[in-house]
Amino acid sequence: MADFIQALDPAKLVLVGTCLSFATSAFAAPSYNLPIFLFGHIAQESSEAIQSLQLFTALLTASGIYDIVWLARNEQNWFMRLLTILILILKVPTALAFATSLRQRGAQFGGLGIRANDLAGATVWSMPGGFTSGGGSGGYQSVDDPEPTPTPRAAAPPPANHQQQSAPGAYQSV
Template sequence: MDFIQGLDPSKLVLAETVLSFALSPFSAPPYNLAIFLFGTYAQENTDGVQSLRTFTGLLGASAVYDIVWMINNEQNSFVKFLTFILLLLKIPTFLAFGMALRQRGVQFGGLGGPDLSGPTVWSMPGGFTSGGRDGYQTVDEERPNHTSRPPRPPAAGPPVPAAQPPQPPLASGGYQSG
């Protein structure tokens, strides 16, 4: 762990960004450049822990995709070697960003799933949140005794059929004219 703590995450991300940019014109995984550009932002953003957590998760998942990419796609041997080097660099970078998250007091979501009790980024429309908003009733609140709509008028008896206009008599026979 001392080796991982001694690594500089910003230099690792910069090296991987440059390497993925150099591989981008060739038959290489196209998502690596976007992930490492986002990693540059996440590493420099000192306020946002969520972006650092997102980058760390994307980095770990992209390592699996790199293996699948190298198996399924034909590459030049030099490009394949550089893609493999990029894959190997992802391991210490993932560990360094995991340590950075731990130092900031954030744990990376384990197998138990995300922490749903923490602060949310968005809320359900219509006030289906625990705090309610804009006068909407929340799911947790009890229904008040009064209703917001006026009561319906009592239903009248069965409807009275309207009078039918008289029908002309049917002709009994073949063809009649006028």
């Protein structure tokens, strides 16, 4: 069974789910399936989006429960009901294929995405304007760096006549 799931192509499963959801979206069918599969289509294209893939897998699994409730509470013609059931059945191997893909990438589902009780995690982002999470480039100090020790400066001698001198036409502070 595990070999069968590993042989599945998550991209093709999401594409089939997207097409089936699009076909049912104009009729009385669950309206949430198309956005979920579109999100999955975008998330699976990014090789670094582990959190997006985790979210898609969780949404897909939860929407299967909603499909069962939706089928029990709403009436459809036989063809739309058949397509909705096919989408529901398709969600099982799709969720399993994405879970296997995530496991191969090193992600885990236990603890809401926290791997090995690592609450701090690595910081891999930077803020615009020179604020960075590492290195302190641009003259800004990053949060992780220790505070630099100030260097003592010699005080400037006061002007000889103790009055503030300014250029003609310059603003003076009060």
